[in-house]
Amino acid sequence: MTNPFETAKSQLMQAAKIAKLDEDKIEQLLATDRCVEVSIPVKMDNGKQKIFTGFRSQHNNARGPYKGGIRYHQDVNLDEVRALSFWMSFKNAVVNVPFGGGKGGIIVNPKELSAGELERLSRGFVQKIYPLIGPEVDVPAPDVNTNGQIMEWMVDEYKNLTGHPKALATFTGKPLGKGGSEGRAEATGFGGVYVFEEAVKNSLGGVVKGNTMALQGFGNVSSFFAQAAQKLGFKVVALSDSKGGIVNLEGLDLDAVAEHKKQTGSLKDFAGAKNITNSELLELPVDVLVPGALENVLTADNADKVKAKLIVEMANGPTTPEADAIFAKKNIPVIPDILANSGGVCVSYYEWYQNMNNEVWSKEDVLEKLSKQIKQAFVDVYELQKKYNTTFRTGAYILAAERIIAKM
Ligand code: GLU
16 A cells, blocks of 8 residues: 555655755655644543544644644544645645645544544544644644534634634634634635636646546535536536445436435435446546545556546545556646645635634635635646646646745
């Protein structure tokens, strides 16, 4: 299994080599400022105590407070969290928000916990990490399997423990009416489509409106991406969740799929579509492929079988360096995660800013700002991609590394 931190490092090394970046600074960026592991005792509903393990990794804060989500997943581990915090530093620099990179995680399958257990776990995590975070120090947010409700518990716990006057700004991705921002829920998915729009405008991969698209995932990110892509004129033909996927090459009715998932708890057996596995989805005869769930899904084993003309990474780290090399050889452009999914943290910045300045922005304002900011990021990356005749990923790394190094 590819180690995601090794992947992250090799991506940066490639950019450093091509753009001849300062070696000492790169050596610093390959390291992590701080990474902590904590144990979280939780009283379970059956009266027994269970100890959970959590992590917070703070990669680099040259450009501002550490910033990045907290994920709840049974496979969370230190190398993954470190890689994810590393990617956050670069993502925040690409989309040009004044934050560094951080990430957290807890080893848990949250679907096996009751609401009460989940709340005690979330508050317990904050009890362990609160001295290390704060609105001007480290600002967590949701990630895989975490949401606004969890942020609400965490921010409340942080406020109780510290009495910080700006406690609200210590977490982003909060619910509306609880300090959250309009547009934050849609931000990652919509942001990805704003970038995708630019890619289409520039004929990347020869993709045009009316083309087909397969998305891995149907969570907070992929569902909003699918919705906006369909509105733009693309045909969404395949979707998946952790249990498997569905395909209908004539197109899927997204509202009906969402309703089916709500009723049955999964996408499986959706009427009018064929069940497929998550790996089959990646190899479908579609024009656009959007890996929007977890890392390491496009590898040396399947990259050659991918038929898409353009890949948009909405998950963090879905492509291994070996797969990247295969796509580059086959001239399949890959819009990298640190650009494509930066809409979420971009609106997190708007949320943090509103909290810090007691402002409330409209959804229209937020989405308009996001569109401008993320499209500019695309233009900046595209320029470097052309200048160095390299991949979009390496272009994005060069842009980000130069911006971070300038502040180190
Ligand atoms: N978890 C999201 C990401 O990976 C958002 C992070 C944030 O808003 O801080 O980009």
